[in-house]
Amino acid sequence: MENFYDDCISTFQETLHVSERNYVFFLGLAKPETIISSCHPSDTISLKVFQDLGAEAITENLPVVEKSQVVIVAVKPHIVPVALGSIKNSIVDNDKLYLSVAMGVTIKQLEQILPKDSRVIRVMPNTPALVQSGASVFVKGTTATEGDTTITKKLLQSIGTCEEVTESMMDGITALSGSGPAYVYLFIEALADGGVKMGLPRDLAYRLAAQTVLGAGKMVRETKQHPGVLKDDVTSPGGSTATGIHFLEEHAFRGTVIGAIEAATKRCREVAQSGH
Incomplete structure (x- = not known):
């Protein structure tokens, strides 16, 4: 360069x-x-x-x-x-x-x-x-x-x-992309833990979970399709993906993630006001 x-x-x-x-x-x-x-x-x-x-x-x-x-x-x-x-x-x-x-x-x-x-x-x-x-x-x-x-x-x-x-966007951005990697690492860990619970070796579960998150992000960036459309492409009627998504929705997956961004944004504003 x-x-x-x-x-x-x-x-x-x-x-x-x-x-x-x-x-x-x-x-x-x-x-x-x-x-x-x-x-x-x-x-x-x-x-x-x-x-x-x-x-x-x-x-x-x-x-x-x-x-x-x-x-x-x-x-x-x-x-x-x-x-x-x-x-x-x-x-x-x-x-x-x-x-x-x-x-x-x-x-x-x-x-x-x-x-x-x-x-x-x-x-x-x-x-x-x-x-x-x-x-x-x-x-x-x-x-x-x-x-x-x-x-x-x-x-x-x-x-x-x-x-x-x-x-005016900075606190929300800090909560989303600044703190976001920590949330994603937690999600990768949870995906791998689920795989281990279902009998997968730990190292394989981590590799598959990490690559799945990486690939999904790349699909959103490169295809420019709405994440919901890409989700629907993977979700067959009555299939295992639909069952898994139902479980996540039943346990407030979206609301929990949204709440985390909101809480982190509020904390950013507190730091901006107090310096700590």
Whole structure:
């Protein structure tokens, strides 16, 4: 993959998490020597990860921003004012693009913390980005340019799909695609447990369950047919699939999943308000 950005890309890190490990793929777009990370002094794991990737890793924020054109903010929400606070009163120029993956921290809050006219884009990736199958979204700040959008899309498309959305959607998206992999893992585990109960070997049950979920998702994406139509294609009158679906519906499968998204969305809003 061709390098698209020769200026420095940086990140503020708090702990080893998905946004950091995504750099394995971002390195296909930016040269390792152009990436610099600011990690907490006690976070030796993150420091080593970036060093092993061939990137520079230090324990101070301001030098990282001074050297960079794209700054990725990957810390817990309540850490954002601390991590970025020193920048506003510094002599750092505002010709920077800040990509924030901090949950619940709004564009308005980021723009208030950063120097005036800083270009901000809020990003929400998810963990399947680790296998280049992420579902990411982004929201442009008030001064972000089309060039910033292009950079953001190239970064996110290197680890999966990406969509531009409005900020009012972010809490629901966090609950759906941000938390969604955990729900799907639980479903895969339950499918496999059902197979084991019916006499299948555990390893075979996990492989079949995982591939079934992967294949079903691919069918929805690639055929562009409504999931209900695809469901009906599998469901024969009076057959085993119809019986299984009836059992799920009888036990509020849809309502339970919808309720989980609603509960997670409410929790996202609580975090946005309290920072915790």
